[in-house]
Structures are given as structure tokens and as C-alpha cells.
Amino acid sequence: MTTTERTTRAGTERPVLPRIAQGDRDAVELCMRRYGSLVWTVARRFLGNETDAEDAVQDIFADLWARADRFDPDQAAEKTWVMMIARRRLIDRRRREARRPQATSLEFEPRAEDGPREDPADRDDLTRARRAMAELRPEQQDVLRLVLVEGYSHAAAAEKLELPLGTVKTHARRGLAALRSRLGVKEAPPEGGGS
Amino acid sequence: MSTGDRDMAERLWELAADRAMVGLSDDEGLELQRLEVEGFEEALDEAELAAALGHESLIDETELQPMPAALAGRIRLAAPFAMPAPRGAGSREADDRGWWPWLVAAAAVLALIGSIAFREEERPTPRAPSLEARLASLEREAADLVRAEWRTVRDGYPAVSGRAVFSPGRQDGFMVLEGLPRNDPGRSQYQLWIVDPARDREPVDGGVFDVDREGRVVVPIRAKLRVVDPRAFVITSEQPGGVVVSEGPHLVLAAR
Numbered sequence: 001m002t003t004t005e006r007t008t009r010a011g012t013e014r015p016v017l018p019r020i021a022q023g024d025r026d027a028v029e030l031c032m033r034r035y036g037s038l039v040w041t042v043a044r045r046f047l048g049n050e051t052d053a054e055d056a057v058q059d060i061f062a063d064l065w066a067r068a069d070r071f072d073p074d075q076a077a078e079k080t081w082v083m084m085i086a087r088r089r090l091i092d093r094r095r096r097e098a099r100r101p102q103a104t105s106l107e108f109e110p111r112a113e114d115g116p117r118e119d120p121a122d123r124d125d126l127t128r129a130r131r132a133m134a135e136l137r138p139e140q141q142d143v144l145r146l147v148l149v150e151g152y153s154h155a156a157a158a159e160k161l162e163l164p165l166g167t168v169k170t171h172a173r174r175g176l177a178a179l180r181s182r183l184g185v186k187e188a189p190p191e192g193g194g195s
Numbered sequence: 196m197s198t199g200d201r202d203m204a205e206r207l208w209e210l211a212a213d214r215a216m217v218g219l220s221d222d223e224g225l226e227l228q229r230l231e232v233e234g235f236e237e238a239l240d241e242a243e244l245a246a247a248l249g250h251e252s253l254i255d256e257t258e259l260q261p262m263p264a265a266l267a268g269r270i271r272l273a274a275p276f277a278m279p280a281p282r283g284a285g286s287r288e289a290d291d292r293g294w295w296p297w298l299v300a301a302a303a304v305l306a307l308i309g310s311i312a313f314r315e316e317e318r319p320t321p322r323a324p325s326l327e328a329r330l331a332s333l334e335r336e337a338a339d340l341v342r343a344e345w346r347t348v349r350d351g352y353p354a355v356s357g358r359a360v361f362s363p364g365r366q367d368g369f370m371v372l373e374g375l376p377r378n379d380p381g382r383s384q385y386q387l388w389i390v391d392p393a394r395d396r397e398p399v400d401g402g403v404f405d406v407d408r409e410g411r412v413v414v415p416i417r418a419k420l421r422v423v424d425p426r427a428f429v430i431t432s433e434q435p436g437g438v439v440v441s442e443g444p445h446l447v448l449a450a451r
Contacts, residue, residue, distance in 0.1 A: 020278055028274045032267060040262035042254070048436065054266050061270045065278035076244055083247035091218040129248035138394075142420045147216050148250040150419060154217055160419070160439060162397070173212040180245040 015078040021069035031064070035082050042083070046090045046151035047097075056093050060086045077125065094151050125183055132182035139163075140175035147172055203232040211242035255367060257329055258415065326413040330360070330369045337362035341425050343449035345372060352446055359428040359449040361389070361416060368416035370404075370428070375412070375447065378432070380405045385430055385446075386437045387416060393424035401428070403437040426451055 016034060019027035039060055043053040063085050071081050133141065142161060146152040152160065158168040210227045213219060219227060334340060345357045355375050361368030370387065378385060387401030402417030416428075427450035431441045 023279045025275060025278070028271060028278070032270065036262045036267060037259040038254075040266070041259045042250070044260075054263070057262060057266060058270055058273065062273060062277045065274050068278065075240075076247070080244065080247050080251060083251055084243050087215070087243070087247055087250065091216075095218045125244075125248055126251055129245075129252040133249060133252045138421060138423075144249055145253055145421065146419065148246060149253050152217075154213075160400075169209075169213070172216055173209055176212045176216065176242060176245050176249065177208065179249045180241050183241075183245060183248065 013078075015071065015073050017064070017068040017071040017078060017081070018073075020065060021071070028065070032061070035079065038079070039082065039086050042086055042149075043090060045149060047093065048151065052093065052097070056090055059093070060089045063089060080125065090151065094153075128182050129179055132179050136175050136178055137171075140171045140178070143168055143171040144175045200232065203230060204234070206230065207232050207235060207238050208242070211238040212246075214239065215242035215246035326369065326415060329415075330371065330413055333362060333365070333367060333369065334360060337365055337367075339364045341368075341451065343428060343451050345370075345428075345447050345449045347446070348448045349444055349446050355447045357411070359416070361422065361425050361428075363422055363424065366418065366421060368418075370414045370416060370430075371411065372406070372414065372447075373411045375406050375430070377406050377408065380435060382435070383432050384435050384437060386433045386441065387414075388429045388431065388441060389416070389418055389422050389425050390427040390429065390450075391422050391425050394420070394422070397440070398429065400437065400439070403433070403435075 013034070016027050016031045020031060039057055040053065043056045043060070044050060047053050047056060064082065067085065071078065075081075076084070133144070136144070139161075143157055146157040146160060147154070154168050154172065155165060157163075157172075158165045161168065163171075207227075207230050210219065210223060210230070213223065214227065339362055341361045341363070343359050345355050345359065347353065347355050353374050353376055355372060357371040357373045359368065359370050375385070384403040384405055386403045388398035389401045390398045399422055400419040402415075402419065404414045406412055427448060429445050429449075430447045431443055431445060433441060
């Protein structure tokens with residue numbers, strides 16, 4: 001089975017990024033139809049205004065075209081991979097806007113040599129993530145919702161929730177660790193790590 | 196694993212998680228680079244994957260909005276410059292390079308008139324169900340639906356009617372409003388507050404919204420935090436973008 005014949009981890013649609021990686025310009029339209037609304041909606045909500053979101057979405061798609069050859073359907077569903085690229089660009093932009101020192105560039109691509117963690121047909125990471133999110137403690141859900149979806153910094157989330165900054169960081173890290181453990185990768189780190 | 200190794204592994208996860216969720220400062224980035232611990236790259240990959248999946252899990256697909264047609268046009272125009280050359284392009288690729296300056300110039304001009312040149316109907320984008328359809332679906336299907344009628348509470352303010360509906364189980368809801376005056380988004384925006392004593396003394400920010408026409412409007416509720424047991428919904432008028440804590444006054448109220 002070739003990459004383009006294989007279904008994604010979502011299990012329903014054939015990935016389009018390998019076609020883009022091969023220079024198939026017709027696939028651009030398909031990719032935009034498939035992920036345009038997602039990326040636009042995510043960016044608008046994360047950044048909070050349409051002007052910044054428009055700039056960010058252009059950057060995200062330019063990144064997708066340029067990195068399409070790095071996509072590995074065994075590592076993540078195509079939609080999840082698109083989200084990973086989108087989140088990187090949005091976080092970069094958010095930090096630039098905040099006029100803080102920009103994060104040191106550490107671009108670690110998913111490593112194809114690791115091979116599949118499981119048969120893509122046998123699992124649905126998003127379903128697991130939804131279930132795991134629902135099982136988190138309410139305060140962890142609140143922090144993750146603000147940080148992941150609304151683009152809040154730890155400090156902004158702490159102010160919003162009227163919680164100490166260290167507590168917010170701990171909720172975010174432990175919540176993400178719990179999600180990670182539900183994805184069958186590793187157990188969450190032991191309790192006790194703080195801010 | 197020694198205590199030192201365990202501490203390093205915990206610190207690695209903290210930095211990997213922060214990087215995937217909010218990004219790192221310069222100092223934190225340097226600290227991460229200096230960590231010499233087993234599983235370094237795996238932790239970064241796993242944190243990014245978990246953050247992306249966590250983010251996906253919190254998105255309501257029915258709320259996805261199509262990107263503006265002009266923006267889509269600009270992205271299409273720029274795509275050939277960012278993506279690899281088509282396979283088998285060979286010498287034609289070299290020939291094409293001479294056209295790059297012209298193509299770039301053309302792209303810039305077309306981008307300016309993108310809203311005219313690229314109309315949504317020419318490049319159909321799947322549309323989310325209408326707000327009315329989503330409202331009807333929620334009211335029909337949500338067993339835990341909370342419902343309250345709007346009434347004006349500020350003296351002298353126009354009479355507002357309609358209802359607020361919210362499903363704590365789905366974390367989804369809508370406002371149906373009739374009579375709320377149009378606002379100028381450049382000067383002020385309406386903001387919804389959800390009173391939920393089960394979770395906090397302070398009301399939950401239900402999101403800002405605009406009213407751009409007379410008559411009945413349906414507005415989705417976008418609670419910034421999880422709502423447990425909403426007792427009342429309050430609308431205020433705030434500065435564009437909304438506020439973290441409202442000083443009022445309350446304009447309209449829907450209470451159970």
C-alpha cells in the first residue's frame with residue numbers, strides 16, 4: 001500500500017499533503033477545502049481579531065505547502081498534523097504580538113524513522129483525546145480551554161481564573177500529560193512537579 | 196533512573212508542554228536546548244501532538260466558518276511559490292524561473308483585487324449548518340437544556356425579548372434576541388455573562404457579539420470556561436473586544 005493509498009489516522013479520507021509534496025497543484029484546492037475553515041476558525045479564535053488571523057492563515061498555509069513532504073500518516077492524522085503546524089505559527093505570532101522575546105526556534109519534525117505507533121486503522125486519537133479531555137479535572141479543563149483554544153498565556157489565564165500562576169502552569173502541564181498518556185504514548189509524570 | 200535524571204525528565208516535560216501550549220521565552224528555549232536527557236525529541240513531539248489533539252477535541256465543528264474569499268484567493272496565488280515543483284517538470288521548471296518576477300507582481304496585483312476576482316461561489320467551501328438549524332437541533336436533542344427568557348433590566352433601555360438556551364452537557368448554547376439595538380463594533384460590543392454559582396462567584400465570560408440588523412438575531416454562546424449550572428444570562432455593552440470583569444450596567448437579563 002502506498003502512502004497516498006493509505007487512509008489517515010482519522011480513517012476516512014486519503015491524505016492530500018503527499019500530493020502537494022509531489023507538486024500536484026490541483027491538491028491545493030482540495031487541501032484548502034478540507035482544512036481552510038478549520039484553520040481560519042482556529043486562528044481567529046486564538047488571535048482574537050480577523051486582521052491578525054488573515055496574516056496568520058497565510059503563513060500557516062505557506063508552511064503547509066513547504067513542509068508537506070514531512071507529513072507522515074503513521075505519526076498523526078493529517079488534520080492533527082495541520083493543527084500542529086497551525087499552532088506553531090499561532091504561538092509564534094502571539095508571542096511576537098506580546099512583544100516578548102521570541103521563542104528560540106526548535107523545529108523538531110515528526111520522525112518518520114520511528115514508524116507507526118499503532119495501526120492507523122485501529123485507533124482514533126481524536127476520540128481518545130475527547131474522552132480524555134472530558135475526564136480531566138474541571139480546573140484542568142478550564143486552563144486547557146483558555147490556553148489551547150483562546151490563545152491565553154499562563155499569566156493571562158491565571159488572571160482570568162484568579163489562580164496563582166504556578167497553579168495554572170501545573171494544571172496545564174498535568175492536563176496535557178494526561179492527554180498524552182491517553183494517547184498510548186507514555187504515562188503521565190508523577191504528581192509533585194510544580195510550577 | 197536516578198533522582199537527578201527524574202528531575203531532568205520532569206523539567207523536560209514542563210518545557211515541552213509549555214512550548215507546545217504557549218511557546219517559550221529565550222531563556223526557556225536555551226534551557227531546553229541544554230537539557231541532555233533521554234527522550235528529548237520524543238517529549239517535544241508528544242507534547243505537540245497532545246496539544247494539537249487537545250485543541251481539536253475542544254473545537255465544535257459546527258462552528259467552523261469559511262475563510263474569507265479574498266484570503267483564500269491570496270493563499271491560492273501564493274501556493275505555487277511555496278510548494279515543490281511538479282514532478283517531471285524538468286527543463287520546463289528552469290524556463291519558468293524567468294517568469295517569477297512577473298508572476299510575483301501579478302500575484303500582488305491580484306491579491307489587492309482578490310475580493311473581486313475570487314468569489315466564494317466560484318470556489319465553494321463547505322458551509323456549517325445555519326445558526327437557526329443548530330439552535331433547532333440543540334433545542335430538540337439536548338436533554339439537559341437550560342432555557343430562560345430575556346427581559347430588559349435597565350431603565351429606559353429598549354424592550355428586548357427572546358430566550359437564552361444552553362446545554363451544560365454539550366457546552367453549547369444560543370441567544371435568540373429581538374429588540375436589542377444595533378451596535379457599532381468600532382465603538383462598543385455586546386458581551387454575554389453567564390451566572391453560574393456552581394462554579395464561581397464571578398460570572399463566566401460568554402463572549403462578545405454584535406447586532407447588525409433590526410429584528411430577530413440568533414447568536415451562539417461562546418463560554419470561555421466550562422459552565423456547570425447556569426442560573427442567569429446577562430448582557431452588557433463593553434469596549435470593542437470585551438472586558439475581563441464588567442462594571443455594567445446590565446442591559447438585559449435572562450434568569451431561571
